[in-house]
Amino acid sequence: MSTKRSTILLTILIVLVVIYFGTGVYQVGPSEVALIKTFGKYSHTTGPGIHAHAPYPFQSHVIVDVQTVRKQEIGFRTVRPGQYASEEEEALALTEDGNIVSVEAVVQFRVSDPIKFAFKVDNPEALVKFSTESALRERIARRTVDEILTAERDTVSSEVREIVQKLLDSYDVGIYVINVLLQEVVPPAPVISAFDDVNNAKQDKERYINEALKYANNLIPKVEGEAKKIILEAEAYAQEKILQATGETQRFLSILNEYKKAPKITETRLRIETLEQVLPKARTIITLDDSQKITFLNLDNLLGGGSK
Known part of the structure; x- marks a missing residue:
């Protein structure tokens, strides 16, 4: 036993x-x-x-x-794949113009030095989260709400990544920050409808401005074309009058030469031509000369247009 x-x-x-x-x-x-x-x-x-x-x-x-990409979520939590829960207080940030925005972000990182990561800090992942929150709020505080909601999102992401990397390097925790992504940047839920109204008004303003510019761009060439047409017509009219005046001058000079050669004949001819223009249908004209003598003139005979 x-x-x-x-x-x-x-x-x-x-x-x-x-x-x-x-x-x-x-x-x-x-x-x-x-x-x-x-x-x-x-x-x-x-x-x-x-x-x-x-x-x-x-x-x-x-x-x-040391190879898997890790992440820390700011302003929300992943409940399960495809389902997320918002952390409203954590997501709120103050802008330069005194507005509040709700920012949901993700910081992606990996371990660059496992020894420092394991032994330098008690909870390095929490350090990454807190550093990102601090840098994110500091960068948002330097911009207006319109800038954050529109063109400055990518710039903020890049700046936050650089700041967080510098902070972690100063802590010497062996972490490399791959990226900081702003998942969602929106006004807080209680005022989102007011922000939508403001954005709609701004969009209407831009639309009206674009329509006015379009109208102006279409109208200006048309007006310029009309103005050019008027100028060309005026120039043509002026040229026509100049040529007419030149012709009349030449005609007057030629008549003057004829008058100098035969004043009486030229004077009679001018009178007859004038009477023909004034009374185009009259064929016989009665004239009264200086001696009170009445004379009957047949225009057809004088101008050679009929038989004698």
């Missing part, structure tokens, strides 16, 4: 020893490294695979994933 009891005790002891030494066996995943501590102090690092070290309390290990 005592022999059987001794055998059982020995078996239990062996099992306990195996279990005890088995605590020193560990497995490291493909994206992980194991940091080995000897008597509580870091001694060396091992890579992926199955390894063994001295059992506790002589040695222990800490597994750190």
Whole structure:
């Protein structure tokens, strides 16, 4: 009986020893490294695979994933894939013009130095979150609500990433910030309808301005064309009058030359031509000369237009 009891005790002891030494066996995943501590102090690092070290309390290990991209959520939490819960108080931030916006952001990072990540700070992921919140609020406070809601989102993301990286480097925690993404930037729920009204008014304003510019762009060339047409017509009219005046001048000069040669004949001819223009249908004209003599003139005979 005592022999059987001794055998059982020995078996239990062996099992306990195996279990005890088995605590020193560990497995490291493909994206992980194991940091080995000897008597509580870091001694060396091992890579992926199955390894063994001295059992506790002589040695222990800490597994750190150095390749997986980690993330911290600000202003919301992922409940399950595709479902999110908003953290309203955490999302609120004050803008430069005194407005409040609700900002939901995600910071993506990975471990660049596993030793510093594991032993420098008690909770490095929380440090990443708090640093990002601080930098995000500081950058938003430098911009107006319109800038945050529209053109400045990407700029803010880039600036926050740089600031957070500098902060983490100063803390020396072995973290590399990959990106800071602003998931949603909107006015707080109680005033979102008022912001929508303002945005609609601004859009209407831009639309009216664009329509006015379009009308002006269509009208100006038309008006310029009309003005050019009027100028060209005026120039043509002026040229026509100049040519007419020149012709009349030449005609007058030629008549003057004829008058100098034969004043009486030229004078009579001019009178007849004038009477023909004034009385185009009259064929016989009665004239009264200086001696009160009445004369009957047949225009057809005078102008050679009929028989004598």
